[in-house]
Structure formats: structure tokens, C-alpha cells
Amino acid sequence: MAMTACPCGLGEPYEECCGACHSGRRTAATAEALMRSRYSAFALGEADYLLATWHPSTRPATLDLDPDQRWLRLEVLDRTDGGLFHTTGTVEFRAIYRWRGRRDELREHSRFVRENGRWLYVEPV
Template sequence: MATPAVPCPCGLPAAYQECCGPFHSGARSAPTAERLMRSRFSAFAVGDTAYLLRSWHPATRPDRLDLDPEQHWERLEILASERGGMFETEGSVEFRAHYREGRHTGSLHEHSSFSREGGAWVYVGPLSPVDFD
């Protein structure tokens, strides 16, 4: 798990405890769809399934989420984002998430939909087929 001195997995130039940590703990909510996407990537990287489920739209959220302990999420690239600002209710983020599994490296490419529920951004789901490289 990330510690305060460790850079945040999301790729922004801040320590985990100052960047995505407050979102994961519930102390703050992500202000934009892109920040929610970054915080969800960080949650995958640190294994925070509770946050992943909390930040998933209730209509598309699975009952449970089991992460593969052999899969290590290493780097996130934000390719594009539309809407999803502080004063909007819908948005989308296109990203590529890089992972390592044993000696194999790969990436996941997704264009995701986000919406506000009860004032908080949540992940709805992919807008197009998810592509694993």
C-alpha cells in the first residue's frame, strides 16, 4: 500500500496521502470525472476494493470485486476527457492503464462514462469495448 512519502499511483506530482488518499479514506470527494478516474486507478494500484465499489454507479456496480493479487497496476495515461468538470453532471475519460503480471506487461484502454450521484462523481462504465493489449 502507498505511504505518505510515496508518489501517488495516479501520476500526478503529489504524495499519495495528499492526492488520492483523501478520496480513498472518504475525507474528500473527487471534484471532477478525471480526478475520480485517477483515484480509481490508484485504488486498483493499492488494492482498495471498498473505494472502487463505493465510487461505482449503483446501476452498474458488481456485488463484489476480487482483484488479482498477481496484477500490479503501474502507470496511468489520460488520453482525453470531455465534460466532467466541477459544475457538470456527466463526463467521460479515455485512458490507458499499464500493468504487470509476473513477467508479462500489458495495458487496458477504455473510454469511460462518469456521472454525479448524490453530488459525488461515480464510474458508470465503458462507452466502447475495453481493449487489453
């Protein structure tokens, strides 16, 4: 059986990359790894994972993903801290998508915190 490449862009098979985070077999080790797994969750419609990895102080009550929005590519532009020995970090990224036949991009500088050993998305900087 052929393995599907992970949407996050690292070139690994999905099940060994972000799929391991989505299924709960592994937690993201860094802020960038969490950001990549969240991008993949958007691309694959994994709303429960997105909510579970969103900090409670900024997490919405529900999340309705638009099935017409197709995430095409992720580019990590910059990162600050967010490593194995940090408790905070930021990741700047550009995500290319297509919506209703039109190509566009989302550019964000995201803030992350690590609590109880788990990285969580907080908000845009």
C-alpha cells in the same frame, strides 16, 4: 517520514492526492479526479473504494482484485465534460500493468455521472 508518490501519476504525495479520497477526507471534484483515484485504488488493492464509487446500476456485487496484477502507469488520453459544473463526463485512459511477468495495457473510454454531489463510475463507453 518520506511520503510516497500517488500511483495516479500527478506527482503529489499519496496522502494529499488520491489517499484523501480513499480515506473519505475528500470526494473527487471532477470525473478525471475520480478516474485517477479509482486507478490508484486498483493499484493499492482498495476494493471497497472501487465498489463505493461505482454506480449502483452497473456495480458488481463483489470485486476480487488479482494480487499478481501490478499497475505501473496511468495516461489520461482525453476527457469530455466531467468538470465542476457538469453532471456527466467521460475520460479516456491507458493503464499499463504487469501480470504474471507480462506487460500489457488496459485502454478504456469511461463514462461518469455526478449524483448528489459525488462522481460515480458507470461503465465503458
